[in-house]
Each structure stands twice: as C-alpha cells, then as structure tokens.
Amino acid sequence: MIINADFHIHGKYSIATSKNMMPITMASQARFKGLDLVGTGDALHGKWLQLLEESTEEKADGIFSLKEGFVDPDSGSFDEGGETNCSFILTTEVEDMKRVHHVIIFPSFESVGKLRGKLRGNMDSDGRPRIRMLGDEIMQLAHEEGCIVGPSHAFTPWTSIYKEYDSVYDCYHEKPDFLELGLSADTDMADRIQELQDIPFLTNSDAHSPWPHRLGREFNRMELKELSFDGLKHAILNGNILANYGFDPRLGKYHKTACSKCYRKYEIQEAIDLNWRCPCGGKIKKGVDYRIYELSGWNKPHHPEHRPPYIHILPLAEIVSLTYNKGVTTIFVQKIWKELVQKFGNEINVLIHAPLDDIEKVDPKVKNVINAFRKGKILIEAGGGGKYGEIMLEQNTLDNYF
Ligand SMILES: [Zn+2]
Ligand SMILES: [Zn+2]
Known part of the structure; x- marks a missing residue:
C-alpha cells in the first residue's frame, strides 16, 4: 500500500503551539492535505500522552485512529465523524x-512509557523535552525500545x-535510521x-x-507491506520511500545567512x-545553503540509487493567499481553499494533478496561479535568520495564463 506520512509535529502542550493542535483537529485537517498517517509529536509529554491514550484506539501494531465519539476535554471539540480516516503513529x-x-x-505506548523512565530530564515541562544526555545515549536507549531515530x-x-x-x-557513533532534511534543504542539497x-x-x-x-507542508510518500510500525520501519530503512514532498528550500526560515x-x-x-553580529544588535545565523556548502565534498548532487525524487510543493492556502493578496488564515482564503480541496479530494490533487479547466470552474484566478506554479514561474525571495521565504507573482500572472 502507498501512503503519505508526516512524522514531525508539535501538540498543544508545546511552547508556541496552537491550542487547536489536538488529535481531532489534526485528523480532519490531515485528510484535506491528503495525509494518511501523522506523527502524534510530543509523545513523551505526560498530558499529551494521556490525551493520546484517551482519544485513540490501536487499529494495527503501533498505528492508532481516533476513537469514535471522543470529546476533547479542554476545547469540547469532537470528531464530526464520517471521512476522518487519518491514522497516527x-x-x-x-x-x-x-x-x-x-x-x-x-512502536507502542509501552515503549513510550519505558523511554520516559530512562531519559534524564523533565518530560512534562514542554512537548519537546530537554534531555540531559548526548545524542548517542538517546539513540541507544531509543533503539533498546525498538524505536527509530534520526x-x-x-x-x-x-x-x-x-x-x-x-x-x-x-x-551518534553509528548510522542514524534517517535524517530529516528540514524546510530549508532538499535532496539536491543534501546529496552533496x-x-x-x-x-x-x-x-x-x-x-x-x-x-x-x-x-503536511512537507511529507513522505511511502510504499508499505502493511500499515503498522514494522511496515513503516521496514520502508524507511530499506529505501521504500517513493518521494519526498517539500518546500523549495528557499522558502525555509534558515536557507540564507541572515540576522x-x-x-x-x-x-x-x-x-x-x-x-x-548585525549592526542592529541581532545575531547573524549561518544559512543552511552555506552550511551544506561547507560540509559538501561534491559541488553537484550525487543521488544514490535508493534516493527518491524530491517534489517541490507549496501550501495551496498560500497560493490562494497570494492570488487575492489576503492573509492565509482569513475566512476568505480558507473558503476557497476548502472548496478546491473538497472538489478534488485533497490538496496534492489540486496542486499537481487536477486539470486546469476544472480548477478554473472553481476559481479562474487561482487556476492561473496554480498554472504558474506548475510551470515553475512563481518567484521566490529566499528566507533566512528565522524568516520564511516569500512567494511572489511575475507581473501579469493573474491575467496571462487565461
Ligand atoms: Zn526541532
Ligand atoms: Zn539585524
């Protein structure tokens, strides 16, 4: 089976995280994005762990889905039922x-509990705990519990x-099971x-x-023998990742060296x-592009045979936002986004597969910008120093592609 999976998110008990980041909302939003599997994030955090245990049931080894009828205790939100079929790991x-x-x-709640007992640090102060250990110790303990780490x-x-x-x-003093590229890098950069x-x-x-x-602004398309922790582990370790979907690295927050x-x-x-030191008093932070240049032995990417293609995507809501010059979280933008996603099933279909004529029937202006995106004609001002890159339209894009 083929699935789309996003393994790294943070829950509502993490610092600087939306109060809406809870399993119920994640599951319904994941479906619109075309994700089949989402990482719970923050699994070591006591309160989040409790919420996960209460709100989900195991449907295959290490794979969980929302319990029917569960009501979130803090917000009163509940699963409206029906098409929410996203799984969690x-x-x-x-x-x-x-x-x-x-x-x-x-692999399991049990392994989470055991690792909670072994790692040194306060697991409950933040969704992303600070561990008073080095990377190799953490990896070793996680491996003892059957986890995969990178x-x-x-x-x-x-x-x-x-x-x-x-x-x-x-x-680590050994090979990590995987490496997460981050928004500011892609395969062409890392394979140097x-x-x-x-x-x-x-x-x-x-x-x-x-x-x-x-x-789901970045995710992995993978082929699994079965949807289970073992199926997933096997796919990650044995090169059954079919594609990496992600930002043009210039859109990441740390692509360029900046204050x-x-x-x-x-x-x-x-x-x-x-x-x-920037004259403004801020710290200048080294860009990912330069760090990779420093580490690289090759000035061109050498893709090994197992390396899947990296497909550049943009959040569809950002495309709608750009088209109408309105904020990405405004009701106006969200309404058009939802209409498109409902019509074509999910966001990736709208961005990459749907016929332009059909998109035009929903919104002719957005169609023009999607066409520009597919042709690689969206302009990008690179990000750096903690500020995301920005997308811009070439002049006349909104009229030109009719
Ligand atoms: Zn991080
Ligand atoms: Zn500055």
Whole structure:
C-alpha cells in the first residue's frame, strides 16, 4: 500500500503551539492535505500522552485512529465523524545536552512509557523535552525500545546536528535510521554530502498548528507491506520511500545567512567580518545553503540509487493567499481553499494533478496561479535568520495564463 506520512509535529502542550493542535483537529485537517498517517509529536509529554491514550484506539501494531465519539476535554471539540480516516503513529522530538534535536518514532505506548523512565530530564515541562544526555545515549536507549531515530531539520543554525558536529557519526557513533532534511534543504542539497549517501531522508512539516499551510507542508510518500510500525520501519530503512514532498528550500526560515532580529541577509564573508553580529544588535545565523556548502565534498548532487525524487510543493492556502493578496488564515482564503480541496479530494490533487479547466470552474484566478506554479514561474525571495521565504507573482500572472 502507498501512503503519505508526516512524522514531525508539535501538540498543544508545546511552547508556541496552537491550542487547536489536538488529535481531532489534526485528523480532519490531515485528510484535506491528503495525509494518511501523522506523527502524534510530543509523545513523551505526560498530558499529551494521556490525551493520546484517551482519544485513540490501536487499529494495527503501533498505528492508532481516533476513537469514535471522543470529546476533547479542554476545547469540547469532537470528531464530526464520517471521512476522518487519518491514522497516527507515536513520535516525539527531543533536545539533547548540546541543543541538538532528534526525532523518535515509537512502536507502542509501552515503549513510550519505558523511554520516559530512562531519559534524564523533565518530560512534562514542554512537548519537546530537554534531555540531559548526548545524542548517542538517546539513540541507544531509543533503539533498546525498538524505536527509530534520526536528527531533526539537520542543517539549521540553532538546534540541529550539523550546527554542532561536522559528521552525524560524531554525534551518534553509528548510522542514524534517517535524517530529516528540514524546510530549508532538499535532496539536491543534501546529496552533496558523502556521508549521507546511505541514509534515508525524511521530509516532515514540524507543524505547530493544524492549518493547511503548516500541517503536511512537507511529507513522505511511502510504499508499505502493511500499515503498522514494522511496515513503516521496514520502508524507511530499506529505501521504500517513493518521494519526498517539500518546500523549495528557499522558502525555509534558515536557507540564507541572515540576522535573526532584523532578517537582513549577509554574504558569508560579511558575516565573518562582523563577527556574526548585525549592526542592529541581532545575531547573524549561518544559512543552511552555506552550511551544506561547507560540509559538501561534491559541488553537484550525487543521488544514490535508493534516493527518491524530491517534489517541490507549496501550501495551496498560500497560493490562494497570494492570488487575492489576503492573509492565509482569513475566512476568505480558507473558503476557497476548502472548496478546491473538497472538489478534488485533497490538496496534492489540486496542486499537481487536477486539470486546469476544472480548477478554473472553481476559481479562474487561482487556476492561473496554480498554472504558474506548475510551470515553475512563481518567484521566490529566499528566507533566512528565522524568516520564511516569500512567494511572489511575475507581473501579469493573474491575467496571462487565461
Ligand atoms: Zn526541532
Ligand atoms: Zn539585524
């Protein structure tokens, strides 16, 4: 079977996360995005764990779905039933002693409970707990519980493995099960680094809200023997990822070297000359593009045979927002987004597969922008320093493609 999966999100008990980030909302939004499987995130956090246990039931080994009739205790939200068929798998992100982030995917609630008992740190202070251990210890303990583990957003400048180490082996002393590319990198960039040739890449959203421009903004298309933890583990470890869907890396928050306060972008030499201090007082953070350049042995990507294609996508809600120059979370934008998604089944169908003539019947202007997107004619101002890249239209796009 073929599924779309997003393994890395944060729940409502995480810092700076939407109160709407709860299993019920995630499941219904995931369906619109075309996701079949979503990581629960934050599985080590006591309250989140309790909510997960109360609101889901196991439908296959390590795979959970919403319990019918469950009402969220904080918000009173409930599953409206019907088509919500998204499944969950237990996942978390943790921060180690060197402030390196790791994603852990669990086989069962039991393994979550056991790892909670073994890791040193306060599991309940934040959805992403700080562990007073190094990456290799965390990986070893997680492996003992049958989990799979790899670095999160591997190249970003604040909390990634490559901000701390020049090799993933310096951190883990063994091969990680996967590496999460993060929004600011893609396969063409990462496959310039020799040591990554035999490591599978995951593309996950790291969403802090369930809305359609966040959840599933990056995801993995995978072929599984069966939808279970073992089926998934096998697919990740054995190269049965069919495609990575994700941002053009220029849209990521850390693609270019830039100031983390005023977001001014810098050439690397300029940043060095300024000793990584912006005149505004902010810190200049090294861009993912430059970090990968430093680590790379090749100036062109060398894709190993198992590496799937990386397909650049944009959140459809951002396309609608751009078309009408209205905020992505406005009712106006959400209404058009929902109409398109309901008509064509999910967001990926609208973006990539639906005939333009049919999209035109829903909204001729959005059709023109989707056409521009499919032709690679959306302009991008690269992000950096913590600010997302921006999309823009070439002049006359709205009229030109009729
Ligand atoms: Zn992280
Ligand atoms: Zn600045």
